[in-house]
Amino acid sequence: MRRRAPGGTRRFTRKRVRRAQTLVGLGLAVAVLVATPGLVGAVPPPPPNPSDGQLQQAGDDVAARIGQVGSLINEVASADQRLRALDDAVAIKREAVNKALVDLQSARDAAVSAADAVAGTLQALRDAGAQIEAAQVRFDEFAASTYRQGTGVSSMASFIGSQGPDDILDRAQVMRVLASNKNAVLDSLQRARTAEANKNSAAREAKQQADEAASAAEARKAEAEGAIAEARAALADQQSKKAAVEAEKAAAESQLASARDNVSGLQSQRQAFVNWDTQRAAEQAAAEAAAAAAREAAAEAAARVAADQAARDRARALAEGQRSHTQVEDQDDTESGAADSDDTDSGTADSDDTSLESEEAETAPTTKPKPKPTKPRPSITGSAAVESVIDRAMSQLGIPYAWGGGNENGPTLGIRDGGVADSYGDFNKVGFDCSGLMIYAFAGIGISLPHYTGYQYTAGEQVPSSQMKRGDMVFYGPNASQHVGLYLGNGEMIEAPQSGSVVKVSPLRWDGMTPYVVRLVS
Numbered sequence: 001m002r003r004r005a006p007g008g009t010r011r012f013t014r015k016r017v018r019r020a021q022t023l024v025g026l027g028l029a030v031a032v033l034v035a036t037p038g039l040v041g042a043v044p045p046p047p048p049n050p051s052d053g054q055l056q057q058a059g060d061d062v063a064a065r066i067g068q069v070g071s072l073i074n075e076v077a078s079a080d081q082r083l084r085a086l087d088d089a090v091a092i093k094r095e096a097v098n099k100a101l102v103d104l105q106s107a108r109d110a111a112v113s114a115a116d117a118v119a120g121t122l123q124a125l126r127d128a129g130a131q132i133e134a135a136q137v138r139f140d141e142f143a144a145s146t147y148r149q150g151t152g153v154s155s156m157a158s159f160i161g162s163q164g165p166d167d168i169l170d171r172a173q174v175m176r177v178l179a180s181n182k183n184a185v186l187d188s189l190q191r192a193r194t195a196e197a198n199k200n201s202a203a204r205e206a207k208q209q210a211d212e213a214a215s216a217a218e219a220r221k222a223e224a225e226g227a228i229a230e231a232r233a234a235l236a237d238q239q240s241k242k243a244a245v246e247a248e249k250a251a252a253e254s255q256l257a258s259a260r261d262n263v264s265g266l267q268s269q270r271q272a273f274v275n276w277d278t279q280r281a282a283e284q285a286a287a288e289a290a291a292a293a294a295r296e297a298a299a300e301a302a303a304r305v306a307a308d309q310a311a312r313d314r315a316r317a318l319a320e321g322q323r324s325h326t327q328v329e330d331q332d333d334t335e336s337g338a339a340d341s342d343d344t345d346s347g348t349a350d351s352d353d354t355s356l357e358s359e360e361a362e363t364a365p366t367t368k369p370k371p372k373p374t375k376p377r378p379s380i381t382g383s384a385a386v387e388s389v390i391d392r393a394m395s396q397l398g399i400p401y402a403w404g405g406g407n408e409n410g411p412t413l414g415i416r417d418g419g420v421a422d423s424y425g426d427f428n429k430v431g432f433d434c435s436g437l438m439i440y441a442f443a444g445i446g447i448s449l450p451h452y453t454g455y456q457y458t459a460g461e462q463v464p465s466s467q468m469k470r471g472d473m474v475f476y477g478p479n480a481s482q483h484v485g486l487y488l489g490n491g492e493m494i495e496a497p498q499s500g501s502v503v504k505v506s507p508l509r510w511d512g513m514t515p516y517v518v519r520l521v522s
Helices: 014-034 052-149 153-160 165-307 309-319 348-354 382-394 434-443 453-457
Strands: 461-464 473-476 483-489 492-495 504-507 516-519
Touching: 052 165, 165 309, 165 382, 309 434, 382 434, 382 483, 382 492, 434 453, 434 483, 434 492, 453 473, 453 483, 453 516
Parallel strands: none
Antiparallel strands: 461 516, 473 483, 473 516, 483 492, 492 504
């Protein structure tokens, strides 16, 4: 570090001025992208964008799946038709079994009836034979008796056991009838036996036929049962095949649905990408327009600040003889702070003024720091003062954030904090922190502010945040200990937000804002 020249004045060189000007120029270039609200990070990362080939392949897959499903639908329909035919065949065979069973039962009933008839005719035949034998016995006995006793009336009457003359005559008549009809009766009985024999023969034949019919019905029943078993097996096989086809159809339909979902998803992704690209293009155009407007506003503000010699004089006057807030040694010959280093002696707004100074050191009596008033009073007031403050702040758009940086004359070298700021290298950057930007902005109207947001919060009139106006300081955090920005109106503020960022215009944030804003000029 270079010590102050004898007499305690600061040496300014054209070299340092040119370096500061270069930094400001680079800062304004950066401001094109980051110094205006909503330009960085406005568009989210691009969504997936499926290629035309992927969309075509997905469509072809759907078409193939549709064909496969259609073919399987036809197979299922054909299987249904075959099943209906098999069901009909099974139904016919079931009825064939029923018919065979009915025929079997009828044949069995006929066989039983025929067997009963055979048995009846046999019994009748036996009865007729018995009757013939009995009649023959009686006639044989009658003939023998007649032969032994003769044919007289007395003997006949005795034979037949008459009770009187009339009875004898009647019995004699009967005897004559019996004698004359003996052969006829025997013939009749013989014919009856022959008839019964014929009936028995017919009954036996009927029974044989009934037995044969029962046997045939039994065979038909067995055949019908075999046919229905085959039909049921064919039906079960066809049902199994249909179930397999239906399962294949269900799988194909699932694959078709998946393919359609894939197409829909890819089309949705393509549409999302198109929407994103449209948004990106629109916001890029808006960003370029806003960046151009920001460049123009910053250039105009810088031009006005450069032309405002009185503001620069007031800022220089405030800075004269003040000890830097980073100075910890209490020595008159100790350099006043990071603002006096080779790289940070001059800010943008003071480049024209400092360039007029010679490279040789000018000496002046060392002055002690002047006491700061509790409530700083501006040298000028009204709307002109407000616009001067805003112009000085806007002229620094794009200047890097440097923790501990910034004073009345412009950006200065940052300092170490032992943490976040050091990780961003703030101690090697020339720039502003939030309170340092406020110091520079208000110095042009003759207001000196401490380099701490909490003290700046009590430096002027506190007005409810709901009543803020253009040019008010806006604070954040408990007791304004976190951050400060300058309200521009229309819901915007200019700020030096944090390490890694730059001085930029941002949307006003209500979250975390203190109940009051501070108004230093009205």
